Amino acid sequence: MTVSTGDILTMKKKHPCGANTMLVLRTGQDFRLRCTGCGHEFMVSGLKIEKHIKKITHQEGE
Numbered sequence: 830m831t832v833s834t835g836d837i838l839t840m841k842k843k844h845p846c847g848a849n850t851m852l853v854l855r856t857g858q859d860f861r862l863r864c865t866g867c868g869h870e871f872m873v874s875g876l877k878i879e880k881h882i883k884k885i886t887h888q889e890g891e
């Protein structure tokens with residue numbers, strides 16, 4: 830599973846705000862994600878997040 834900066838992750842579990850998609854701001858050992866619903870940003874371990882990803886949407890271009 831390859832996640833790149835700028836990708837949109839569709840999560841299995843919804844964020845408390847109701848959105849289930851997250852924008853990837855940073856990848857690596859720790860991921861920085863921004864909820865597309867409420868704009869909340871948070872860090873999460875890469876290993877942990879992989880289990881919760883339902884779908885990865887790659888953004889075209891930059």
Ligand SMILES: [Zn+2]
Pocket residue numbers: 844845846847848864865866867868869
């Ligand atoms: Zn949210």
